[in-house]
Amino acid sequence: MFAAYAAHIDREQPLRGLELGERPEPEAPPGWTVVHVRAASLNHHDLWSLRGVGLGEEVLPMILGCDAAGVDEDGNEVVLHSVIGQTGHGVGPREPRSILTERYQGTFAERVAVPAWNVLPKPKELSFEEAACLPTAWLTAYRMLFTNAGVRPGESVLVQGAGGGVATAAIALGAAAGLRVFATSRDEAKRRRAVELGAEAAFEPGARLPRRVDAVIETVGAATWSHSVKSLRPGGTLVISGATSGPSPASAELNRIFFLELKIVGSTMGTKEELADLLAFCAATGVRPVIDSVLPLERAREGFERMESGGLFGKVVLTV
Secondary structure: OEEEEEOOOOOOOHHHHEEEEEOOOOOOOOOEEEEEEEEEEOOHHHHHHHOOOOOOHHHOOEEOOOOOEEEOOOOOEEEEOOEEOOOOOOOOOOOOOEEOOOOOOOOOEOEEEEEHHHEEEOOOOOOHHHHOOHHHHHHHHHHHHHHHOOOOOOOEEEEOOEOEHHHHHHHHHHHHOOOEEEEEOOOHHHHHHHHHHOOOEEEOOOOOOOOOEEEEEEOOOOOOHHHHHHOEEEEEEEEEOOOOOOOOOOOOOHHHHHHOOOEEEEOOOOOHHHHHHHHHHHHHHOOOOOEEEEEEHHHHHHHHHHHHHOOOOOEEEEEO
């Protein structure tokens, strides 16, 4: 079957390790099932995998891709939850949880094998392309907002770095849930898009906000950390799920954190139950994933190049 896969690791120029071509058909051990992929979306996790983060040379070649929507062996339209081993389903009792492609072949292929427990029904209201955007970036944003930040309708949130998959998801979900959303971006066009998505206002990074917020959604890291901390009201919550600009800010703002009793919460992915809630939320409210571009799987390299350049707004989707 045709697939896009990591053939080798290159930490400096990750796309050198990306190859497209024929790979073996997936095998489904007991408790697993094979899904025919209709659409899969790219995440920065895929680029980090090509750099060797969470992926060792000993398991190569590895088909990339965490997210997908498709059709199961019984003809049902489904969405995949990409955290494997969360509750032991389909894996050994002592195997730690992992994200698809860290241990098992991924979704940038015509077919993929996953534990049957990881398959959820796709709502009829969502297209395959829309549903394929949800299991990583949108699930991450959903958990950051509603589980880890615990924000409620009427409260305020700052989303740093409008344009990325998690950030655009947080803006759209927050607005749909009745939050007052502020966003930042270096790019004027992305700031306009953020407002169109539902942000009350969008600013350049580091700009003073109209008010201090209840929560900050942080995926940028070092470049925006100080601004994120300073933007919180006393007792507010900063939730971080990534650090695309680096993990070491010039100032950690420790005095402000303890004096104002701020909460810093790390967040990674989400549970199967949260993904089910997210699917239902999108179906009921009409909010839809922001899709930057849709490409056939054969043009996966173009999608990776677009994501690496940082010029996208929303998700890149590959169709099979």
